[in-house]
Amino acid sequence: xxxxxxxxxxxxxxxxxxxxxxxxxxxxxxxxxxxxxxxxxxxxxxxxxxxxxxxxxxxxxxxxxxxxxxxxxxxxxxxxxxxxxxxxxxxxxxxxxxxxxxxxxxxxxxxxxxxxxxxxxxxxxxxxxxxxxxxxxxxxxxxxxxxxxxxxxxxxxxxxxxxxxxxxxxxxxxxxxxxxxxxxxxxxxxxxxxxxxxxxxxxxxxxxxxxxxxxxxxxxxxxxxxxxxxxxxxxxxxxxxxxxxxxxxxxxxxxxxxxxxxxxxxxxxxxxxxxxxxxxxxxxxxxxxxxxxxxxxxxxxxxxxxxxxxxxxxxxxxxxxxxxxxxxxxxxxxxxxxxxxxxxxxxxxxxxxxxxxxxxxxxxxxxxxxxxxxxxxxxxxxxxxxxxxxxxxxxxxxxxxxxxxxxxxxxxxxxxxxxxxxxxxxxxxxxxxxxxxxxxxxxxxxxxxxxxxxxxxxxxxxxxxxxxxxxxxxxxxxxxxxxxxxxxxxxxxxxxxxxxxxxxxxxxxxxxxxxxxxxxxxxxxxxxxxxxxxxxxxxxxxxxxxxxxxxxxxxxxxxxxxxxxxxxxxxxxxxxxxxxxxxxxxxxxxxxxxxxxxxxxxxxxxxxxxxxxxxxxxxxxxxxxxxxxxxxxxxxxxxxxxxxxxxxxxxxxxxxxxxxxxxxxxxxxxxxxxxxxxx
Numbered sequence: 001x002x003x004x005x006x007x008x009x010x011x012x013x014x015x016x017x018x019x020x021x022x023x024x025x026x027x028x029x030x031x032x033x034x035x036x037x038x039x040x041x042x043x044x045x046x047x048x049x050x051x052x053x054x055x056x057x058x059x060x061x062x063x064x065x066x067x068x069x070x071x072x073x074x075x076x077x078x079x080x081x082x083x084x085x086x087x088x089x090x091x092x093x094x095x096x097x098x099x100x101x102x103x104x105x106x107x108x109x110x111x112x113x114x115x116x117x118x119x120x121x122x123x124x125x126x127x128x129x130x131x132x133x134x135x136x137x138x139x140x141x142x143x144x145x146x147x148x149x150x151x152x153x154x155x156x157x158x159x160x161x162x163x164x165x166x167x168x169x170x171x172x173x174x175x176x177x178x179x180x181x182x183x184x185x186x187x188x189x190x191x192x193x194x195x196x197x198x199x200x201x202x203x204x205x206x207x208x209x210x211x212x213x214x215x216x217x218x219x220x221x222x223x224x225x226x227x228x229x230x231x232x233x234x235x236x237x238x239x240x241x242x243x244x245x246x247x248x249x250x251x252x253x254x255x256x257x258x259x260x261x262x263x264x265x266x267x268x269x270x271x272x273x274x275x276x277x278x279x280x281x282x283x284x285x286x287x288x289x290x291x292x293x294x295x296x297x298x299x300x301x302x303x304x305x306x307x308x309x310x311x312x313x314x315x316x317x318x319x320x321x322x323x324x325x326x327x328x329x330x331x332x333x334x335x336x337x338x339x340x341x342x343x344x345x346x347x348x349x350x351x352x353x354x355x356x357x358x359x360x361x362x363x364x365x366x367x368x369x370x371x372x373x374x375x376x377x378x379x380x381x382x383x384x385x386x387x388x389x390x391x392x393x394x395x396x397x398x399x400x401x402x403x404x405x406x407x408x409x410x411x412x413x414x415x416x417x418x419x420x421x422x423x424x425x426x427x428x429x430x431x432x433x434x435x436x437x438x439x440x441x442x443x444x445x446x447x448x449x450x451x452x453x454x455x456x457x458x459x460x461x462x463x464x465x466x467x468x469x470x471x472x473x474x475x476x477x478x479x480x481x482x483x484x485x486x487x488x489x490x491x492x493x494x495x496x497x498x499x500x501x502x503x504x505x506x507x508x509x510x511x512x513x514x515x516x517x518x519x520x521x522x523x524x525x526x527x528x529x530x531x532x533x534x535x536x537x538x539x540x541x542x543x544x545x546x547x548x549x550x551x552x553x554x555x556x557x558x559x560x561x562x563x564x565x566x567x568x569x570x571x572x573x574x575x576x577x578x579x580x581x582x583x584x585x586x587x588x589x590x591x592x593x594x595x596x597x598x599x600x601x602x603x604x605x606x607x608x609x610x611x612x613x614x615x616x617x618x619x620x621x622x623x624x625x626x627x628x629x630x631x632x633x634x635x636x637x638x639x640x641x642x643x644x645x646x647x648x649x650x651x652x653x654x655x656x657x658x659x660x661x662x663x664x665x666x667x668x669x670x671x672x673x674x675x676x677x678x679x
Contacts, residue, residue, distance in 0.1 A: 009069040012065075012069040014062060016065035016069060022065075025064075025264060025268065026221070026225055026264075027225050027259055027261060027264025027265070028064045028265055030225055030255070031061050031064070031256050031261060032061050034057055034256050035054065035057040035060070035061055037248060037252050038057055038252050041054070041248055041252075042054045048675065049249075049678055050249055052614050052672075052678070053249055053252075053253055053614060053617055056614070057253075057256060057617060059621045060265075060624065063265065063621055063624040063625045064261070064264070064265030064624055065265075066625065066628060067265055067624065067627075067628045067631055068269050070632060071268070071269040071276065071632055091116070091117055091118070091119050091128045092114045092115070092116055092129045092130075093114065093115055093116075093127065094113070094126075094127040094128065114129060121191075122190075122191065123190060124188060124189065124190055125187065126186070126187045127185065127186050127187070128187065129185075130183050131178065131182045132147070132178055133177070133178070133179075134177070134178055135175065135176070135177050136172050136174055136176050136177070137174060138174040138187045139171075139187070139188050139536075140171075140172055140185040140189075140536075141170045141171055141185065141188060141535070142170045142171075142172060142183050142184070142185055143165050143184050145164070145181060145182050145184055146162065146164040146165070146183075147163060147164075147178050147179070147181035147182065148163075149161055149162075149163045149177065149179065150176060150177045151173065151176045151532075170535060171532075171534065171539065173194075173195050173532075174189075174194045188536050195539075212292070213568070214568075217263075217267065217568070218267065221264050221267070231258075232258075235251065239590070242591075242595075243594050244590070244593065244595070246590055250590060253617050254587075254590070256617065256620065257582040257586060257616045257617060258579055258582065258583065260575045260576060260579075261620055262571065262574065262578060262627065263568075263571050263572045263574075263576075264575075266571055266575075266628070269631045270564065270568050270634075273634065274560065274561075274563070274564035274567075275291055276632075277560050277563070278291060278544070278560055281556055281557070282546065282547040282548045282553075283544055283546050283557055284545045284547065285543065285544045286544070290527060290544055291564055292564060293527050293543075294557050294560065294561025294562075295558070295561030295564050296526075296565070297461060297509065297510040297558050297561065298460060298507040299461070299462045299463075299464060299507045299508070299509045300462070300464065300509075300510050300511070300555070300558065301464050301495065301509060301521075301525070302463060302464070302465055302511075302512065302551070303467070303513075303551055304467035304469065304474070304477060307552055307554075308445060308481045309443040309445050309477065309481075310443065313343070313344045313347075313420075313421055314343070314344070314347040314441065314442060314444075315344070315348040315441055316420070316441070316442045317439075318330055318351065318352075318437060318439055319415070319437050319440060320436065320437040321405050321434075321437045322406075324434070326355070327356070329425060329437040330355050331357055332388050332425050332427055333352055333390060333436075334349050334352035334353070335366075335388055336348075336378065336425065337349050338361065338368070338380070339370075339380070340371070340378060344441055348439055362380065366382050367380065368380050368381075369389070376395040377389045377392075377396065378390060378391060385430065387427070387429075388425065388426070388427050389425070389427075390425045390426075391423060392424070393408075393409075393412045393422060396425075399426065400428065400433045400435060401433065402433055402435065405435055408424060408435050408437065411438040412424065412438060413472065416470055416472035416473045417476060418442075418476060420440050420441055420442040420443070421440075421442070421443065421469065423438065423439040424437075425437055425438070443477065445481045449481045450481060452555055453481065453482040456555065459562065461558065462484045462507070463484050464483065464484065464485045465483045465486040465487070466486075466490045466495060467489075467490060468488075469488055469489070470488060471489070473488075474487075474488035474489075475488075492520060492521065495511070495518075496521050496524055499521055499524045499525055500524070503526070508526040508527070509526050509527070510525055510526065510527035510529070510557070510558060511525045511527075511529070511554075512528075512529045512530075512531065512546075512551045512553075512554045513528070513530060513542070514530065514538050516535045518534075518541075519537045519538050519540070523542075525542075527544065527561075528541060528542035528543055529544045529546055530544070530546070531545075531546055531550075531551065532545055532546060532547045532548070532549050534549070559637060562637045563634045563635065566634075566635050566645060567630075567631065567634045569645075569646075570653045571627060571631060571635075571653070573649050573657060574627075574653040574654075574656065574657035577655075577656070577657025578620075578623065578657050578660075578661050580658050580661075581658055581660075581661030582616045582620065582665070584603055584604065585661075585665050587601065588612070589602070589608075589609035589612035589613050590613075604665060604666045604669070605666075606665070606666070606673075607670075607672075607673035608673060608678065610678050611669050611672045611678050612665075612669065615665045616665055619661060619664045619668055622664070623661070
């Protein structure tokens with residue numbers, strides 16, 4: 001966001017001068033009261049110095065409001081684009097099902113009785129019919145039909161997605177448009193509580209609650225403000241006793257310059273901007289707490305398939321058992337895979353054809369056996385009584401009723417050890433059973449994953465790969481990808497146990513998921529990122545939703561959270577360090593007349609006491625304006641440990657927070673001292 005765009009929020013910043021708004025920010029409220037007091041003082045005893053201090057104190061409040069207004073303004077712009085997707089539509093609600101009478105009797109086909117109602121009249125549990133060209137009236141789950149849906153208004157992705165009943169692609173979002181076919185949708189969110197409504201409220205900041213770290217920092221800043229307030233209050237009688245009485249104007253200027261005005265003005269903007277960066281990445285966080293928690297994550301649980309690897313395993317080789325001809329294994333594997341429309345099944349057919357198999361279809365009368373999680377097998381029963389099965393080694397051995405030959409066991413171990421997935425192929429003909437060999441399926445690690453995991457390791461984040469593969473395959477993929485650990489043959493309860501174990505060790509855990517069986521783990525994790533393409537249960541359980549349904553986004557989410565914490569820490573360090581320079585500007589100016597020896601503390605050699613005080617006030621206001629873009633953009637977060645980040649903050653923003661004000665106040669003094677009325 002450019003400076004001109006920030007200044008465009010000036011009218012909003014002026015409206016925020018309402019003390020009822022500022023009361024939520026104790027630091028800025030004290031500055032507001034100080035501005036009021038100096039204005040009264042300037043009216044009673046007008047002078048260029050008094051009015052200059054009063055004006056710049058008011059500008060300090062305005063610039064502080066400008067930071068928050070700019071952050072909220074960017075969120076409102078995003079909310080307006082989202083509102084364009086939320087249209088008031090009518091819906092065809094299913095009233096009841098009735099049997100259509102047929103000419104031959106009562107046993108007809110069930111048809112729906114529909115009524116047209118406004119979308120706002122829908123309630124949870126209602127069922128609606130949406131056909132091609134129509135807008136989905138509310139959040140829900142598909143209970144009947146398959147259709148392509150345009151979700152570009154929500155995700156920004158122009159390519160349509162498939163939504164269908166059952167499975168992990170049943171959830172739909174209100175405001176999206178059906179492009180083909182027909183869906184029956186069961187509404188899962190009441191009007192005003194839809195996914196889009198919640199997203200609009202969050203990006204506008206209407207529901208943003210302060211995070212625990214933000215609350216703790218606010219308490220610290222308030223405490224420092226109270227300490228300086230008491231110090232300045234006791235300074236007045238001490239100055240009178242020392243023969244150097246100070247005006248209310250000077251005391252207020254001292255107070256405003258010493259309290260942590262800079263970070264107090266920018267704190268809210270930093271939090272809003274952190275959530276805004278997530279929205280720009282197409283991730284919806286249900287609260288600022290989730291964004292902050294992402295920055296504190298020390299353990300990442302990542303699914304292997306689709307996150308670390310591409311997920312589409314491909315047949316790479318056929319390994320025959322001893323005494324079996326290559327053609328026999330090739331043809332059996334092709335026949336068993338003809339009806340398998342998964343990427344793995346199609347790749348087996350393609351590999352068999354490449355190796356000389358025919359491309360004809362299955363024999364007439366062949367019956368295909370689909371893969372199930374219970375049997376872990378698939379295959380075909382041929383008309384001549386021959387049965388072929390392919391699947392996990394243990395499952396094939398149980399089906400065949402014979403031990404796997406040594407050459408097959410060796411091939412299974414070698415394929416698993418190389419990071420592949422072995423599928424054993426066996427054939428039964430009458431009482432004769434033979435194990436033919438092994439199909440080698442290989443999953444490919446996405447490029448650049450090892451480098452990303454190295455960066456996370458440098459940040460002190462432990463990565464754990466979650467997979468349903470056997471331990472040998474999991475170990476090989478983990479080694480190739482560069483993750484720290486893995487959980488093989490993982491079940492939902494195994495994920496929960498791992499999360500609890502990590503949390504008991506004092507670690508904060510993040511994970512991704514999209515299925516109903518992931519919901520318990522998403523709810524238990526400190527940061528649970530649910531895929532937008534996942535089930536409603538998963539999205540409700542997590543505290544973030546990735547609109548792009550990209551599991552690797554979790555790594556970016558952690559980076560955004562880290563950047564939020566680094567930005568807040570850096571600007572807090574800079575703000576407190578500023579006080580050193582402002583101290584050396586104002587304190588000598590206040591007492592140099594009574595104690596000339598204090599002039600040695602005037603290291604900046606400022607022209608006059610009045611110009612010194614006014615220069616400090618002007619710098620105090622301008623530095624807030626100058627840091628607004630940094631607060632909104634965020635400080636760059638590098639892959640390093642917490643101790644390295646702390647050292648860098650102290651060096652860059654601590655030392656810089658001392659040096660910059662010395663230079664800035666001196667330059668401003670050169671200008672201010674030339675103004676008429678400033679002695």
